[in-house]
Amino acid sequence: MTESDNTLQLEATTGAEHFGLRLDQVLADLFPEYSRSKLKTWIQGGNVSVDGQVITVPRHKMQMDEVVTVSAEIEIQVTSQAQDIALDIVYEDEHILVINKSADLVVHPGAGNPSGTVLNALLNHVPDIDKVPRAGIVHRLDKDTTGLMVVAKTLPAQTHLVDQLQTRVMSREYEAVAMGTMVAGGVVDEPIGRHATKRTHMAVRENGKPAVTHFRVIEKFRAYTHLRLKLETGRTHQIRVHMAHIKHPLLGDPTYSGRPRLPKGASDDFVNTLRGFQRQALHAAQLSLYHPETEEWMTWQAPLPQDMQDLLAAVRLDSKENPEDMI
Template identity: 90%
Template structure:
């Protein structure tokens, strides 16, 4: 197998186990580093040959010991413009990139954010990543959620990482500050779908996609709880929606947090700190996955950003000043 900046050349011989199978099935077995949809497209586009003969029918039945070759061009997948935006890079090699995303940085361009995004920064930082779907972004964080994201730098790496996400192999853990005092951890299993009337919001609703969030208490205060959460699925706004569903929305969440509530007897300094925290208190603290090339299990951690550290200190002080309210 060879892969240059613009071309992919693959060459393998089928075995007895491939007899009678369809060409697209055989390609998926021989070249698992590429997605089934991509391999099927290459067949239909005349990029695949069997014993030197171009085959354009994915259902073509295979014999034994046939030579299968693929000669494909890597087409541009992303048309956004590169921009010189600093990235906090936690890890990088020729296959993947792990970044620690700050608050107020959007992952993908969209309405209201045509540029200045993580994607624009990746196009500038990684040559040819425009040939990987979504510039290698396989999962996203909300604009004001901080923490770790992995990016695929090649098509095979992207296929591998997407497969880990789909099969719930990749591990993602978060830290959050929730409203109210929670005395124990638990699991939220509730389907999430688009809100019935607010189309930019998500909600727990019948007919939504299955969603599971595990959480445990790291530290409890008189009016808030510091949580560690682990995603089993990756639905849009999942943690924010699930915690609001169990009546413990995230502190500062402008969408799902409801009407701001100030603890009884809070000091002016504490009230000022709460009002000054203008985002959901959520941070992607740990990311673990199998490296797409070496298969090594790798784990990265990102400490809480300064604004959340300061918020926690303020919450601790508020609890210390009001010990009679501790549950």
Template identity: 80%
Template sequence: MTQSENVVNLEATADSQHFGQRLDQVLADLFPEYSRSKLKTWILDGNVAINGQTSTTPRQKMFGDEHITVEAEMEVQTVSQPQRIELDIVYEDEAILVINKPADLVVHPGAGNQDGTLLNALLAHVPNIDKVPRAGIVHRLDKDTTGLMVVAKTVPAQTHLVNQLQNRVMSREYEALVMGTMVAGGVVDAPIGRHATKRTHMAVRELGKPAVTHYRVMEKFRAHTHLRLKLETGRTHQIRVHMAYIKHALVGDQAYGGRPRLPRGATEAFIEQLRNFQRQALHAAQLSLFHPASEEWMTWQAPLPQDMETLLNAVREDTKAFGANEI
């Protein structure tokens, strides 16, 4: 792919799985970051060529080995306003931006959060990013989850990163403090879908999308466990839902954790700390990916935020006070 200021030249080759499919269906599969209606418009406008020949027929049948090019003039992709919001930038070049997201920062505008979001901040920091779908955001963190996120500054970079996510190449590792003592690590392989009655919640559901979370024990306490987790898939609220599903909900997770389980004999000060931790104890600690321009494998790490460090120290002190062993 190549890109000028307002025109993006997309290139891809259909393969055997596309045999017999329509051109518009194949484009939707090859370029998933664009809407079907936008792709159809580009076909009708004569911006799509198959093996060098322009096609204006969305229903044209494909054989599976065609070289497809799309020349598309980019339009502003978001109506949100740029806002000067300080970002903790871990890495930046012409193609990507890696940030360490704090708690309380919403990624996308939505109901109740029309501004003050990461998207608003990106529009101010990278003015031309308004021509990239979703302002370059390729994956999300929940409002109260901290840690590393990668943002694409160009459409080609976004396409490359989206493909890495879909092909499970990009690596994302998290740290979490969960309720209960876990003996060993393991894998949760359970599909996730929208909750049957709570429409803002997700749940393990038989007909949900495949979801796999790997976890290992970093520290074991008398009533809690410090985990390192790795996502194989990236469903909404995946870690929170999976940990609650195996009866080890994240500390502070008010949506999936239920009422806090307070350790017997704990001091009032420790109980107060647990009750006052008002977000899920989850941090995106490591991010690894192939750079979309250089193809170099790159890794970034972000230390635990202060509130989680303070909480972990309190849990350690509670464990020591009762003579329990740590790992």
């Protein structure tokens, strides 16, 4: 995958999961950083070929092991306005920017959040970043998830970082507090797709996209577990969906945890702490990648935010006060 000026060259090979799908669906899966409408325009404009043959029909049925190539010009359009919003910058040079995102900060403008986002802040901090698609944002974090994100300040840097994401070279590790006591780590290897009836939710689905989450226990308590998790893939809500699937949803998750479960005999202070934690207990703690210009392997870490530290302190005290319930 290469980019120079506004010229784009993408190439990927289809897998077994793409067999029988339409070309536009396959492109959306292979190159998720580009919108479906843009991909459809490229197909119809003769910018897409399959095994060397130009295909202009979005509904063209695909096989596995086919080489898909996109050759097109990018029209860069950033319509959002720059806003003076403080960013916690962990690292910055002329090519990339690494930030530690706070809770309650949305990454992209959208329905209900037309402004006040990371993207608006980036347009203010790096005015030239409006020349890069999506203002250089390579991957996102959910609104209430805290932690590390990398942003590309140039087109070549964005292309390089997206390639690292797609080839699973970029490493992202998280810390979370899950409900229930877990005695050992493991792997969740289950496909994730859009929920059948709740369109804003994701779910484990047989026809979903491959998704793999590794987890290990940092500390276990009588009713909760402090986890370290590593993503192999980066599906929407992946950690939250996978942990809910194995019956250990994240504490405070408003979407996937269901009704709050309070441990028996919990003190009033502990109950108030649990009820006062109004987000999923999830933090992007470590990010590692090859620098797009120097090729140096770089790693950044972000300590747990204060609200999660306070939550863990309360959970730890609850276990100390109820040692008979520890597994």
